Amino acid sequence: MCKINDRYGLSSRVKLEKTSENHISIVKLIKSRIIQKDALKIIEQANTIREKDANLKVNLICHNNICSKSAALLIKNKIGIVFKDKSLSE
Numbered sequence: 771m772c773k774i775n776d777r778y779g780l781s782s783r784v785k786l787e788k789t790s791e792n793h794i795s796i797v798k799l800i801k802s803r804i805i806q807k808d809a810l811k812i813i814e815q816a817n818t819i820r821e822k823d824a825n826l827k828v829n830l831i832c833h834n835n836i837c838s839k840s841a842a843l844l845i846k847n848k849i850g851i852v853f854k855d856k857s858l859s860e
Contacts, residue, residue, distance in 0.1 A: 795829040809840035
């Protein structure tokens with residue numbers, strides 16, 4: 771994952787996963803709820819990725835504990851949301 775982060779100029783704390791040829795996902799599997807402040811950081815990270823490669827589509831992989839305002843904000847900024855089941859990741 772570090773090689774992917776270095777390629778897009780992101781911190782090593784940001785977990786990236788290449789899901790297909792034209793898709794890259796920001797992985798945020800946390801126990802707490804994703805709030806609007808988190809969504810703004812995710813949008814910044816997605817914009818950094820898009821600066822390097824404008825053809826990439828960016829998704830967020832997370833649990834279904836995301837506030838509705840955050841989800842709407844991410845969708846408005848063309849960031850797809852992929853929900854992962856909590857029981858499978860633990």
